[in-house]
Amino acid sequence: MSNIIKFLSLLLLFAFFFIRCNPGKNSNGTDGNQTIYPETPDSSSYLKVANFLEDDEKENIINTETTLKNGKFRKKGIMPVPQDGDDFRNFNLDDVYWHNVSVIEGDFRGASMRSSKCEDSNFDFSDFRVSDIRWSRFDRSHFSNCRFSQAKLFHVHVNNAVMEGSDFRGANMFGMEGHQANMRHCDLTNALLKDAEFTFADFTHTLAVHARLIRAVMSHSKFDSTNFSLCDFTGGRLEGASFINANLESSNFQGSHLQSADFTGANLKNCTFYGARLKNTKFNNALNVPEHIKVLLVDDKVTATVPTQIK
Numbered sequence: 001m002s003n004i005i006k007f008l009s010l011l012l013l014f015a016f017f018f019i020r021c022n023p024g025k026n027s028n029g030t031d032g033n034q035t036i037y038p039e040t041p042d043s044s045s046y047l048k049v050a051n052f053l054e055d056d057e058k059e060n061i062i063n064t065e066t067t068l069k070n071g072k073f074r075k076k077g078i079m080p081v082p083q084d085g086d087d088f089r090n091f092n093l094d095d096v097y098w099h100n101v102s103v104i105e106g107d108f109r110g111a112s113m114r115s116s117k118c119e120d121s122n123f124d125f126s127d128f129r130v131s132d133i134r135w136s137r138f139d140r141s142h143f144s145n146c147r148f149s150q151a152k153l154f155h156v157h158v159n160n161a162v163m164e165g166s167d168f169r170g171a172n173m174f175g176m177e178g179h180q181a182n183m184r185h186c187d188l189t190n191a192l193l194k195d196a197e198f199t200f201a202d203f204t205h206t207l208a209v210h211a212r213l214i215r216a217v218m219s220h221s222k223f224d225s226t227n228f229s230l231c232d233f234t235g236g237r238l239e240g241a242s243f244i245n246a247n248l249e250s251s252n253f254q255g256s257h258l259q260s261a262d263f264t265g266a267n268l269k270n271c272t273f274y275g276a277r278l279k280n281t282k283f284n285n286a287l288n289v290p291e292h293i294k295v296l297l298v299d300d301k302v303t304a305t306v307p308t309q310i311k
Contacts, residue, residue, distance in 0.1 A: 037227040037247040037267075038207040046190040046210065047170030050130070050150045058130045061150070062089055062110040066127065074107055082106070219257075229267075249288075268293070278302040 048057075067073055068085050077086030079096060084104040091111045098118040106126040116136040124144045134154040138161055145165040153168075155175040162182045169189045178198045188208035197217040204222050210230045220240040229249040236256040245265040252272050259279040269288035283289055284300045296302045 036245045036265075037225050038205065040209055040227055040229055040247070041189055041207070043210070047149055049170050049190065049192055050152050050172040053130065053150055058110060061130050066107065068105050069125070074105075077103075077106070273306045275308045276306045278304055278306065 065073070072085075074085050074087035077083070077088040077091065079088075079091065079093065082088075082098060082101050082103045084102055085106065086103055087107045088103075088111050089107055089109045091108075093108075093111055093113040093116055096113065096116045096118070098116070098121055100120045101118070102122045103126060104122055104124045106123060108126060108128045108131050111128075111131045113131065113133045113136055116133070119137055119139045119141060121138070122142045123138075123146060124142050125146065126143070127147045128151050129147050130150050131148075132152045133156055134152055135156070137157040139157055139159045141158070141161050143158070143161060143163040143166055146163070147167045148171050149167050149169040151168075151171050153171055153173045153176050155177070156173075158176070158178040158181050160180045161178060163178075163186060164182050164184045165186065166183075167187045168191045169187055171188075171191045173188075173191055173193045173196055176193065176196045176198075178196075178201055181198060181201045183198070183201055183203045184205055186203070186206045186208075188206060188211045190210045191208070192212050193216050194212055194214045195216065196213065198221055199217060199219045201218065201221040203226055204224045206223070206226045206228075208226065208228045208231060211228065211232075213231055213233050213236055215235045215237075216233065217237040218241055219237050221238075222242045223246050224242055224244040225246065226243075227247040228243075228251060229247050231248070231251040233251060233253045233256050236253070238253075238261055239257050239259045240261065241258070242262045243264075243266045244262055246263075247267045248263075248271055249267055250270040253276050254272055255275040256273075257277050258273075258281050259277060260281065261278075262282045263286045264282055264284040265286060266283075267287045268283075268290060271290055273290065273293055278296075281302045282300060283293065283297060283302065289297070292306060293302060296304050296306065
């Protein structure tokens with residue numbers, strides 16, 4: 001009996017280590033502990049783009065009471081001396097000059113911060129929902145884990161900024177400029193990024209389903225292990241961009257510049273590349289490669305301008 005117990009114990013121990021070492025691929029797009037790409041949200045959960053919100057919808061978002069992480073309520077902010085945890089809801093902060101300030105956990109819902117200059121500042125964990133921040137400069141500032149959903153970020157500058165883990169669902173990011181910005185683990189679902197410029201930026205593990213990136217300039221940026229499915233990259237500048245292990249299902253790359261881009265391991269189901277310019281563009285181990293790309297592959301690379309679709 002003791003030998004049988006020992007045998008069973010060894011068998012269970014072997015099974016435990018086998019499972020740990022061979023976890024397999026999970027339903028949420030993970031391979032063991034390595035995230036391949038975030039899950040695709042249900043389309044019914046998309047937030048409206050900022051410009052299409054009704055006044056009563058905005059008021060509901062602004063007037064809902066929230067607290068600091070410690071459970072306390074915020075104090076009304078004083079514009080000349082902003083402090084951590086301040087409440088600036090519905091404030092007029094246009095043209096404000098806040099250089100090197102700290103407003104961690106600030107509440108800016110519904111605030112107007114147009115043409116403000118807030119460079120080298122820290123706004124981590126702040127709430128900017130339905131705010132109007134057009135034409136402002138936040139270069140080198142910190143916005144980790146912030147809420148920008150349904151905000152107007154038209155031509156905002158966030159060059160070299162840290163925006164990791166932030167929520168931009170339904171945000172109007174038209175012409176936004178974020179060269180070398182940290183955009184890891186963000187949510188850009190249904191955001192508008194037409195004519196945006198994010199070169200050498202890092203979007204690793206970001207979710208951006210149904211984002212509009214028409215004519216966006218994102219050369220040499222990282223989109224590894226992202227979910228940019230159902231996106232429109234028409235006419236985009238994506239030279240040297242990396243889409244390793246990205247989910248790009250049903251995305252449109254027509255007329256885009258993809259010279260030296262890397263689609264290794266990417267899911268390209270139902271993607272369109274008609275009229276795109278490719279040179280040494282990598283497709284190693286890519287999944288569901290479209291036929292109009294397959295015919296151009298030489299050693300898992302393409303160097304050609306993809307013919308325009310013939311109807």
